[in-house]
Amino acid sequence: MNTRRRVAITGVGLVTPVGNDAPTTWANLLAGRSGISRIRGFDASGFPARIGGEVKGFDGPSEELDRKLLKFTLPSHRFALAAAEEALRDAGIRPEPATSRRWGLSVGAGMMCTTFEEVKTVHAHCGRQGEFDANGLVDGAFPADPVAFCRSQANTGLAVLTRQFGIQGYATSVHTACASGGQAVGTALKVMRRGQADFVLAGGYDSMLNPIGLSAFCLLGALSTDNDAPERASRPFDATRNGMVLAEGAGFMVLEDWEAARRRGASIYAELAGDGNSLSSYRITDSHPSGDGPIQSMRQALADAGLTPEEVDYVNAHGTSTLMNDRSECAALRGVLGDHITRVAVSSTKSCMGHLIAAAGAVEAVVCALAIRDGMAPVNANHGRPDPECAINLVREKSKPMDIRAALSNSLGFGGSNSTLAFRRPQGVP
Amino acid sequence: MKTSRRVVITGSGAVCGTGLSPETIWEAVRAGRSAIQKTRAWNSNGWAARMAAEVTDVDNRTLVEDRKLHKSVLRTDLFGLYAAGMAIQRSGISAYRETLPAEAVASFNDRSGILAGSGGGNYRNNYDFFPLLSETGDDLQRFGRELDGMVNPMWLLKILPNNVVCHVGIRHGFKGTNACITNQGVGGIMAVAEAAAAITAHEADRAVAVGHDTPFEPETLFHYHRLGLMSPDTVRPFDQDRSGTVFGEGAAAVMLEVLEDAQARGATILGEWLGTGCVTEAGGVVEIRPDGDGLSRAIEIALAAAGLGPERVGMVVAHGNGTAASDASEVRALRRVFGNDIPPVTAFKWSVGHLIAGSGVLDLVLALAALRERIVPGIATLHSLDLELAPFPASPSSQPLRHNSALVLCRGFGGMNTALVVRGPDFSSSP
Numbered sequence: 077m078n079t080r081r082r083v084a085i086t087g088v089g090l091v092t093p094v095g096n097d098a099p100t101t102w103a104n105l106l107a108g109r110s111g112i113s114r115i116r117g118f119d120a121s122g123f124p125a126r127i128g129g130e131v132k133g134f135d136g137p138s139e140e141l142d143r144k145l146l147k148f149t150l151p152s153h154r155f156a157l158a159a160a161e162e163a164l165r166d167a168g169i170r171p172e173p174a175t176s177r178r179w180g181l182s183v184g185a186g187m188m189c190t191t192f193e194e195v196k197t198v199h200a201h202c203g204r205q206g207e208f209d210a211n212g213l214v215d216g217a218f219p220a221d222p223v224a225f226c227r228s229q230a231n232t233g234l235a236v237l238t239r240q241f242g243i244q245g246y247a248t249s250v251h252t253a254c255a256s257g258g259q260a261v262g263t264a265l266k267v268m269r270r271g272q273a274d275f276v277l278a279g280g281y282d283s284m285l286n287p288i289g290l291s292a293f294c295l296l297g298a299l300s301t302d303n304d305a306p307e308r309a310s311r312p313f314d315a316t317r318n319g320m321v322l323a324e325g326a327g328f329m330v331l332e333d334w335e336a337a338r339r340r341g342a343s344i345y346a347e348l349a350g351d352g353n354s355l356s357s358y359r360i361t362d363s364h365p366s367g368d369g370p371i372q373s374m375r376q377a378l379a380d381a382g383l384t385p386e387e388v389d390y391v392n393a394h395g396t397s398t399l400m401n402d403r404s405e406c407a408a409l410r411g412v413l414g415d416h417i418t419r420v421a422v423s424s425t426k427s428c429m430g431h432l433i434a435a436a437g438a439v440e441a442v443v444c445a446l447a448i449r450d451g452m453a454p455v456n457a458n459h460g461r462p463d464p465e466c467a468i469n470l471v472r473e474k475s476k477p478m479d480i481r482a483a484l485s486n487s488l489g490f491g492g493s494n495s496t497l498a499f500r501r502p503q504g505v506p
Numbered sequence: 507m508k509t510s511r512r513v514v515i516t517g518s519g520a521v522c523g524t525g526l527s528p529e530t531i532w533e534a535v536r537a538g539r540s541a542i543q544k545t546r547a548w549n550s551n552g553w554a555a556r557m558a559a560e561v562t563d564v565d566n567r568t569l570v571e572d573r574k575l576h577k578s579v580l581r582t583d584l585f586g587l588y589a590a591g592m593a594i595q596r597s598g599i600s601a602y603r604e605t606l607p608a609e610a611v612a613s614f615n616d617r618s619g620i621l622a623g624s625g626g627g628n629y630r631n632n633y634d635f636f637p638l639l640s641e642t643g644d645d646l647q648r649f650g651r652e653l654d655g656m657v658n659p660m661w662l663l664k665i666l667p668n669n670v671v672c673h674v675g676i677r678h679g680f681k682g683t684n685a686c687i688t689n690q691g692v693g694g695i696m697a698v699a700e701a702a703a704a705i706t707a708h709e710a711d712r713a714v715a716v717g718h719d720t721p722f723e724p725e726t727l728f729h730y731h732r733l734g735l736m737s738p739d740t741v742r743p744f745d746q747d748r749s750g751t752v753f754g755e756g757a758a759a760v761m762l763e764v765l766e767d768a769q770a771r772g773a774t775i776l777g778e779w780l781g782t783g784c785v786t787e788a789g790g791v792v793e794i795r796p797d798g799d800g801l802s803r804a805i806e807i808a809l810a811a812a813g814l815g816p817e818r819v820g821m822v823v824a825h826g827n828g829t830a831a832s833d834a835s836e837v838r839a840l841r842r843v844f845g846n847d848i849p850p851v852t853a854f855k856w857s858v859g860h861l862i863a864g865s866g867v868l869d870l871v872l873a874l875a876a877l878r879e880r881i882v883p884g885i886a887t888l889h890s891l892d893l894e895l896a897p898f899p900a901s902p903s904s905q906p907l908r909h910n911s912a913l914v915l916c917r918g919f920g921g922m923n924t925a926l927v928v929r930g931p932d933f934s935s936s937p
Contacts, residue, residue: 122650148791177785177803185688187667195632196639198725203636210548210724218728225729226791230625230667230688230863235920238788244800247786247922248696251624251688252668259685263700270703272784272807287646288635291653292662353709355620355684357675360663372616372681490663491672493684 087167129323184256258437258495323430350381367408395424519592559859623693691918695866754859781811798839826853877930
């Protein structure tokens with residue numbers, strides 16, 4: 077298998093709670109600045125959790141994009157368009173008529189397909205009494221909006237992205253809850269290796285920061301209710317952590333053949349070197365205390381990349397700031413890294429951004445690429461009191477300059493899907 | 507590029523309006539029987555399009571034994587769990603696992619994958635918030651305050667698109683590579699493609715692939731009808747009087763593994779996966795290119811991957827959804843690849859309805875049955891072929907199979923086109 081194709085990351089783009097492009101987001105992550113604040117997009121004052129990682133001051137994708145197409149987008153699709161455009165511009169290559177069929181798309185898409193306003197419209201016509209009455213749709217008064225329908229399809233994001241950028245090859249849209257973005261990038265790697273595409277635009281996008289999405293997480297009791305200290309609410313691996321913070325955004329990267337990227341003189345962030353993908357098959361939300369599940373995905377990613385634990389210098393943890401995830405993930409890290417656990421720098425950038433759900437894995441993959449390029453491990457913010465059950469070498473207080481030969485990114489989802497991506501420094505590529 | 511690992515199908519499972527197993531669904535196709543009728547789900551007297559191929563008179567316990575799951579997952583997930591469980595059980599893989607020494611079981615499970623194609627756009631999930639909306643009106647602060655107690659606390663977990671992946675894993679112990687593909691109509695067939703690719707690339711040694719969906723709900727039907735996609739009566743693929751499609755519901759699944767493994771444990775082989783093509787036309791959500799370009803490219807990619815010339819294709823299972831634009835462009839795509847020598851064509855949506863994310867895998871399961879019996883079943887609702895599409899080898903009566911292989915076509919929103927090539931179970935004859 078050593079003739080296997082190598083895959084280069086040559087462009088990145090981000091829209092996150094700490095910045096509407098990759099450079100701004102990265103600078104704020106390195107500075108440990110929080111993007112968590114009181115929710116302003118709607119009146120969340122009655123909810124148990126009223127804070128979130130909203131994208132701020134976002135004017136929509138840039139002027140070059142097809143304005144007509146924007147009608148067909150949800151907010152998360154607009155984040156995706158902007159992040160994808162940034163990644164393509166950054167890579168300095170994009171689909172052309174001659175190459176469009178060799179371009180693929182692989183996205184982790186959020187699960188919410190309708191806006192709250194649309195739900196309210198249907199409620200007003202079909203559900204005033206509390207029960208849905210189908211015949212409210214056909215009494216003539218219901219405002220049939222084909223555009224709203226198109227906006228609400230499971231693969232609308234895929235449709236909008238492929239159309240906007242003229243991607244005509246392999247295209248897939250996946251959703252395994254919080255593992256979605258990682259799995260989308262992992263799928264992209266496989267598609268490249270199989271030769272189904274020579275370029276892949278890979279990423280994830282999500283926004284559940286609306287009354288129904290926030291409700292869903294509040295009902296589960298998964299969110300931190302530190303409403304008076306939003307910037308400190310997400311504190312992965314801290315002994316006082318009390319839940320995750322819901323956030324939104326998108327992350328994209330351009331993947332291309334290593335040799336082809338070299339030939340055209342592209343600047344390469346990192347090699348996307350390996351993918352690990354496992355299922356915990358334990359319980360729907362609980363993770364196994366032993367780390368079973370993530371252990372397999374991390375081992376697979378290392379083996380797939382041809383890496384040993386000795387070569388790993390940085391792990392971008394899933395680190396959701398919930399007791400169960402953080403402890404189980406630390407058990408998994410110990411299981412995989414062994415004695416290297418004391419040396420490998422670990423941080424969860426969710427401490428600054430919150431949890432971007434289906435976008436998280438893709439955004440954090442971009443973070444790993446930036447960490448390798450700049451030789452900087454971003455800080456795990458808000459870490460005050462260590463949890464003895466989480467004895468890992470956390471990047472505390474400030475970001476740490478260090479050579480990163482290889483990095484891992486974990487994304488572990490509701491439903492038990494685990495994704496680990498492995499990245500290698502370009503100089504280290506054999 | 508042909509890899510040395512060959513991937514075979516050793517089990518299948520299915521549920522839809524015409525039956526609870528691949529055999530009963532196949533028998534209905536052979537008998538010209540369709541599950542399409544007026545919906546019984548609600549009083550639809552005011553609806554111009556109200557036909558559906560629903561799964562009726564089936565108790566949830568028939569689908570999934572565990573009563574706890576009946577409330578904690580959606581109906582579409584019960585279908586998916588049922589079909590995947592049947593494919594796994596019939597493959598004999600679980601029984602084989604029991605013969606392994608305890609220390610081998612963990613790695614066996616780690617090398618067993620689950621790939622699902624799951625339907626999306628379930629509007630009805632939102633209706634769980636209607637009582638709360640009625641109570642609180644436009645007062646969002648009250649909405650937030652009174653949420654607790656008004657909505658199922660496990661709501662989010664119930665509507666997770668990846669519930670089938672999760673629960674197949676818990677029930678059957680598979681812990682390997684996994685994905686839930688939410689790519690509308692092609693999700694299920696892409697799950698098969700990804701499962702096969704994972705096995706050829708040594709990412710897994712075996713995997714179950716399942717497609718499941720319940721697209722038939724009032725809001726979806728309403729919008730599809732407004733877009734001119736729904737038939738007022740039935741699905742007539744390639745017919746001059748075709749009037750649109752009709753939703754079905756259900757699921758289908760296949761168990762895939764390495765040929766040598768299947769032979770070594772004496773498993774029954776239903777067919778061999780040979781190749782897949784998957785492309786988008788990049789036209790937008792509902793647009794379809796009239797020239798069939800996306801689909802013809804998908805077919806060419808699949809045939810090249812299979813190492814099969816067009817002249818060696820035994821039959822085509824068309825998408826054949828009965829809409830004017832899709833059927834016409836599908837014929838053009840086939841003509842681009844096969845010229846005037848298109849193999850015998852059939853399609854199944856006239857019998858089972860359009861299962862959207864479940865459609866491609868159900869078509870594959872029926873294609874395997876057709877290959878086993880070496881017959882291309884007729885399209886019972888095809889009375890007069892659309893002359894603009896002629897000549898085209900689709901027929902109301904059955905046709906002989908040309909070679910031991912089938913090309914299964916599947917299309918979806920987002921300009922998605924997929925083609926999958928399988929060889930029949932008769933390994934003594936080349937495809």
